[in-house]
Each structure stands twice: as C-alpha cells, then as structure tokens.
Amino acid sequence: VNRVLVTGATGFIGRHALAPLVERGFDVHAASRAELREGGGVTWHEADLLQDGAAASLVASVRPTHLLHLAWCTEYGVYWSSPENLAWLARSLDLIRAFREAGGRRAVVAGTCAEYDWRGDICSADAPLAPTTMYGASKNALRQVLERYAAVTGLSVAWGRIYFPFGPGEQPCRVVAAAARGIVEGKRVGFSSGRQVRDFLYVDDVAEAFAALVAAVAEGTFDVGSGTGVALGDLLQQLERLAGTSGLVVIGARPDRDEPTRIVAETTRMARDVGWSPRVPLDEGLRRTLDWWRVRSERPLA
C-alpha cells in the first residue's frame, strides 16, 4: 500500500488534504507540531520539523512511499521576510533527502506564485523566476535544488505553485478572511483600490489539487490556481452581495502595494497531466467562507 506523510497537516491547506488522500487509497500519516488529532482514517505524529533530526526520525518511523510537504512559516505579515524561511529551506532539504534515502518514491512540495518576479506589471508563467522576497527566494531555491536532486536520484518530484487560496480557516488578517469577518460582524473594513487581478481558489480545491498531485505520476512544476483572474474589488463586492450587506467593505481606504496588476495561474498542466480542475465556483466558495465566519462569530470568544 502507498503511504503518504503529510507535513503541515493542521495548516490551512493541509487539514483539507487528508480526506482526499484517504479517498485515493493512501495510508495517510499526518505530522503536526502540537495538536494531535484523531479520526478520519489518519495516523497522527507529533513532530517539530524545525528541530534538528526531527525529519529523519519522523521518516524513519513512518517509512512513507509518498511525501506531501506543506509545512513552512506562513504567519501573516511576517512570513514574507522572516529569517525562519532559511530554517524551513534547510529543514525541507533535510526532510526530502531523508525521505528519499529511506526509500521514498514521490515528493509533492508546495511552491508559490511569489517565485516569479513581481516587479513587472503582469506576473504570468512567462515571468522570470526572480523572487524579490525572502519567502519567494527560499521556495524558489528549494525548487531549483529539488529539480537537480530528482534528476540525479530518480526521485519523482512535483511542485505545486500556490496562488491565492481562501476559505474557512484562513488567517483572519488575510484579505478575503478580513472582509468576510467584517461583513459577518457588521464592521467596516478598509482595502486598497481593488483593481489588482488575482487568481483566487477555494481551499478545498487547493487541497484536492495537492492530493491529485500526490496520486499522479507527472513530474515538474504545476500552477495550483483556478486559471481565472478576478479583480479584488469585484470579489469583495460580490462577498457583500452574497451576504446582503453594503458599505462594510471600503474600497480605496488603503494605498495599493507596488505589486503586479495581474497574477493568474496557468492551469493547463494540472488539467492535462494530473486530471484535476477546480470544482467549487467562486460564488460557492465565498458563500461557504461567510457561513464559516458566521458560525465563529456566534460563538463567544474564549
């Protein structure tokens, strides 16, 4: 039987990736720093992958055939330039090498659209791979080295470049979560011009894409996005329409960042070589996100 080790298994994407892997017949082993969960046909392992030797012990005890490596520093407002990116790059190299040397066959790793150069006006699959952030540089570095490592060792590697995921469990300061929470709580929230076009994908679809990549044989780099761009302002107004509110989302209250006007995934490879395409339309994803924040805001804060 194929056994997959999932890192970052309690994270925003990871928690949604476990069931799709179980459905695909994998013996699913999930690693998490602290919370040991139960159920869902998943075996949990406590491991802090930033600790020296933790990756090697974990791999030795699980002996996975497949690896889905999602763990990384992702704290809002911090991860773009956190020195922890160096630690995650180093420990990811350790993990993947330990995995291969223990007989692992296929590794799927989370990349980012921030591997591209964002200094141009449009970020597309044609943009140079010249990241300007420590986060983007560290992910891009890992990808480049893994390509060579795969070529030399025969390890099958797929790299899933994530665009703009949203949905239940997203960090509350990120843009879609902040808007949904504001709307649900009846509070006004300010945003930039909203003219920037981004590729938003509902988190269940992102997680499904990674499960599909684990089960597939295709190698190389894959854009994990919807393939469709939407102006951020349009998405936020749609969110208000769906909630039946108005005036809570304040467009133009903040300056625009110096970022590309358009960042949209190229999904041809995911459809053709992996057989994956998104299932949750944007409206439906936004509705579910609002519902999730409604349930949370009805609960008293602990």
Added chain:
Amino acid sequence: VNRVLVTGATGFIGRHALAPLVERGFDVHAASRAELREGGGVTWHEADLLQDGAAASLVASVRPTHLLHLAWCTEYGVYWSSPENLAWLARSLDLIRAFREAGGRRAVVAGTCAEYDWRGDICSADAPLAPTTMYGASKNALRQVLERYAAVTGLSVAWGRIYFPFGPGEQPCRVVAAAARGIVEGKRVGFSSGRQVRDFLYVDDVAEAFAALVAAVAEGTFDVGSGTGVALGDLLQQLERLAGTSGLVVIGARPDRDEPTRIVAETTRMARDVGWSPRVPLDEGLRRTLDWWRVRSERPLA
C-alpha cells in the same frame, strides 16, 4: 578587533586564505573537521559542520564579526551531483543565520561559475543564472536566499564566484594537477581537445581575493578569476615547456564534454570595489605547481 571564522580552512583555497587574513589584522579562527593544526597566529576549532547543531556551537564559542565560508563538498568526480550538496546548502543556511544572530556583521561565501547556465556556447556574466548541476543549483540557491536575507537583516554579504583555481594541493585528478603530476613522474596523461577556453587562477591569488573580500565593505557578487581566458591545450603545452618535457601531455585522447567553449571571469568589480587584482602570472603559477609536485613525487608514498 575583527574576528573572522574560516570554514573549510584546511581545504585547497582555505589553507591559503589564513595568512592573508592575519596580515590584514584579523583575529583568525579556523574550523576543520579533523586536522587540528597549529601556528601562523591562527586559532583552530574542531567542527564537523554537517553535524546537527555544530554550526551554532562553533559560532557561539568563536563569536566572530566576520565569516569566510568556504566549506562544501568538493570531492573530484562526485561533487557535481552528490546529494551532499543538499546537506551543505542546509548547513550553510544554519551557519550564516547563527552567525548573524550572534552579532556577525559580514559574511563572504564561496560561489562558483557553475551557477551560470552552461548550455550556451559561452558562459559570461551575461549568461542566465540557470545551473544544470546539483552543485551549481545548490550554490545558486544559497546565493539567492542570502541576497534576500542580507536585505532584510542588514548583514553585509559578498559572494565570490570561483572560476578555475589551480596550484599546490589541488586534487590530483583535476586537470592541471593531473598534467603536472604526469609530467613530473614522466607518465603520459590524456586530455580532451584542449580547445575550451577557461579562466585559470593560481590558488594563492584566489585565497588573496577572498581575504580582500572579507576586509572590504562592498556587497553583492564578485567574479574571482584572472579575467583572462586561456585554451586548456595551450596551458598544458606551456606546462610541458616549463618542465622541459614533451609528449607527456596527450591532447585529444579524450572526448570533449558538452560544456561552453569559453568560461571567463569579469573582474572589474574585484579591481574597482575591492582593490584586488591577481599577482601571480600564469607561468609563475604553473612553475610553482610543478615544483610542488616534484617535491611530492620525490617522497615515497606512505
């Protein structure tokens, strides 16, 4: 006083870098895996940087203001595609971060001309940074991440891209060493067409360049080469001429590798921003290399 920690201090380049650093007034601390040497005004530390936590302990005990990081896997015929490159990349990230977090101010790191794409006919400073080997990819990855880390933390970083060093102590299977040894021992040695133009630099000059980089303030990437290309065949024939032999260097006995016809350093930045230029002419370097092999070949092998 400025204190420099030198890794790879018993290596081909490292051993020649210590005296120039002492001359520049540094309190020199040298790290080596096994051999603890003495003298020369250098303090030696035993450290296997590939061991978990070794970098952090070393930095904590030395508390250097400057770092010259030369250690890496360099075993002839192996290092281009050794999985050890992943370990060196990971441990280098750990080392440099530990160095910075302990108050380190300036790090100088050994890069390689193999960071460039060698698939073109000419490899120059204009070539894309798209390494095709695991060694080149790992060094290039480290460079890219350090650039971002430097920008965020204020660490002063200089990256010295090494071309083709030669001289006493070079690994015996590398091209100039193999020729010198063959000539000295009166044995024929076969080479490729020799038409490839490379930038050869005597190892003392390479080491001087790194010492100069440590003492300088200029940041960014620097080519460490002579700036002059010489066809390999011409260099080998020159070696025979200097030795007064003939027919021992056999040109055309081996196929050419699929590598650029020309790989030559761009030394403007080293001259202008670091004040360094090569001091040992090619002939003199070749003479000293022959002398070194003569002394060795007179000794019986242990």
